[in-house]
Amino acid sequence: MAAPLPDVTLLGALPPLPSLVNARRLRAQRLGRALRLWVPAGILILMLAMCFVLPLVASLPSPTKGDIIVNNEPPFSPGHWLGTDMQGVDIFSKLVYGGQVAFEIGAAVTAIGIAIGGTLGIIAGYFGGSVDAVISRVLDILIAFPALVLALVIAQGLGGSEIHVIWALSVFGIPAVGRVTRGATLTIRGLPFMVAAKLSGTRGWRIIARHVVPNIIPTIVTFSLLGVGIVIILEGALDFLGYGIPPPTASWGNMISNGQQILSAQPEYVLIPSIALLVTVASLNMLGDALRERWSTQ
Amino acid sequence: MTDALLQVDDLRVTFAVGGREVRAVDGISFTVSPGATLAIIGESGSGKTVSCRAIMGLLPTGTAIGGSARLRGTELLGLSDAELRRYRGSDLAMVFQDPARSLNPTMRVGLQITEAITTHRATRGGRQSKREAQQQAIELLRLVRIPAAERRFHEYPHQLSGGMRQRVMIAMALACRPKLLIADEATTALDVTTQAQIMELLLELQEELGMALIMISHDLGLAASYADEVIVMYAGKIVEQAPAAGLFGAGGAVRMRYTRALLDAIPHLERPAHTLLPVVTGRPPDPTALPPGCSFAPRCQYAEDDCRAKVPALAEHVPGHRWACWHPCENGAAPHD
């Protein structure tokens, strides 16, 4: 069978073919990637600045004591742009100081989770065998256990305070991080460079520090972002059920719980903290997704 | 060339990945006549699979495809998926590289074959009953020489051996008696004995059913023994194209340096035992960052400055034999002489 003879007879250099891909589409792809990362990151930075920097530079009304004369002010009232609650406490102040509590607890529980759960997970995943079996079984039980129940029991037994809430919620954070870390460690354990490191006789702990930890950091960071969001929701749940931060202290959960009592008259008392909660957690989730997208295409 | 079964002209395929452009296929043209066997050879990543999937319309949506591919005069590129489906599986069929992954693990193999039959029943002689389709499927299993076809019909892919699975894939491809069968590295994932059996089966069936065959492989030896015409691809381009006899036969001569290197990598009986096999050193270029000149220049030991500066065109230097090289081998002589 003879191939058709094309007209190419001149022996010259080939001009480069024009691009088939629309340059606009490439730019849109790049822009989309950047937006998916920087929009939630920007919102989070704003939220953090609002909660931690604003009270230092501006004088906000007290988040606990209010003037009963100006109670139940609607949003956009003079001096109280989100209004005041039944006791006349400024709602924006409560939101700011409640946000501090939420971020602090979220960060602390996640840090404890990474310190304890992460260590257990790496040990289980790296050494395997009976070490893994024992640690995994304990993590299994903790996960099969209704975490919120455990947190409630502990919070109730210890009594309400920020530090006790942190301990109670760690019950949930430690096994979660533990499992994720173990999974990530298992995944990289079989990779060629790990085998090479082991064959070259490097000590176990050195391999963990040099090879395991740097490689599971992306997984842990993305998981932590989502974890902080979950902890903030759970912290609100503890407050809401009355086992969290004791009431005069501002917290988003307390705001929702108090607002519940006059839900039909002033729905905004519940809606304002709920929206703050939603925006924070959604930003954390979206940032986690965006980072995972970046790191998985590398 | 109006009698051509498939005519591909200047086919180009580009992916946009993470804001960068991947030119997987960069302007290839070829023709397949009815009943002929065409071999497409090249290292992995040279764009063989992408070319064929482009013709079949099996690339992910959003892939940019240019050029033309005509099946007996009908343009396939640019057809809507619904229009293309009329040809896919009926006139054009494909067998894939990895039979373990190409069959749905949770579906009985018989059902996967009858699906191929019933999908095109509207265009092929009206409706068939389920029983008829099943009967046809069992006949297909016999056609591809599967023993105990009735029993195999009810089994799941994991219950079959690799060779059996590939036979099932072939049966599925043949369900509507295609005019053109594309075998994309159909034997690569199999062991050597099975490879030969499957190859023989494909050629027998090609004869029996009078269909054309595009045989994709990275093994030049396979092409030499089975194909009528051979195309060598490198980094998305055709670098050499000739009738198999013009390349490997007594009077044949390989011209392109890359083809030569591939050919030298095949073990020969006449080579003294225990000599090191020459291999093509280095790796194919990154498709997002192709070199400015000949794509093979960075790995070519005969490359000179002009190779690195300008892309050589694929031109017909000898009737029937085309190559793209600034400094081709002299009449196919081995480079080490």
Add this chain to the structure above:
Amino acid sequence: MALVQQIQLQQGEPGARGRARRVTGSPALRMVGRRLLAVIPVLIGVSFLTFAIMSTLPNNTAQAILGLSASPAAVAQLNHSLGLDRPFWVQYWSWLINVLHGNFGTAVQGQSVNHELAIYVPTTLALLVYALVVSLALAIIVATLAARRPNGIADRINLTVSMLGLSTAPYAFAFLLIIIFAVKLGWFPVLSGPVTGPASFFRNLTLPAASIGFGLFAIYSRLLRADLVEQMQREDYIVTAKAKGVAPWRVLIRHALRNSLFNLITVIALNLGGLVGAVAIIETVFQVQGIGNDLITGISNHDLPLIQGITLVFALVTVAGNLLADILYAVLDPRIRYGSSTS
């Protein structure tokens, strides 16, 4: 709360697919038997953990019953008669023996825990099943529509809605539902009454089920959509089906969806443990008369027998769910059903 497992699966924990591989290689029946045996230590572990934690915490059960003005002698007396002054392993042992005889003990307020469970468990189970079934059905439909055209309009809407569902606190969402559907529209009561029949089931449990189900829907639809899209892009058998000329929606449903459901089953089972927390809060919000609400009351009364009984029921639900998932896996996936060693 239920989100952790979802994240773990996304993070590449060798969960869903890994599990299938792990159980491969053993005939289905033997596998079920082994799983049943593995259930027992988990149940014992969970109940032991509850006991251990409760006993290390300051114990004020007797004080709670008698009131703050009770004399220390009276408190000690009651503690003794309740058996609360014994070492905790002795208490645990006698509790365990009783449970094996079908007796969950007596709650602080004097009622039998068995009786309490008999009243409240059916309502909670009904709520759980309602939320699970509806969110699962919706998730399958929506995810399939979304996966038909990735980045299409259906997909974008689904991604946005499920991101909201993933980020909304269930109790906050419950209040939103109450404001709209109970206060403004008046379609449902603000507080749920007892469930007596189909009509009262829908009237009383729809808002609670929706509050729980939104998060579940978000998890399921995100996972299913991701899995479907990945299969449609990566799996060779999808290309095979397309090469046969099968229509895209048929490929999606007959070939991709079926395989994705295996992974989804695992996620649902893994999620059950976390779901319990959401059930407890939502039951409290709506005052549903179920064990979640009862559990919160029990915790505030430091009511050990009640907490123990309910925790055990919840753990049982989780474990039974996991077992059911494994059995379904074995029934649906031929590779396990036929006990083959090749994948």
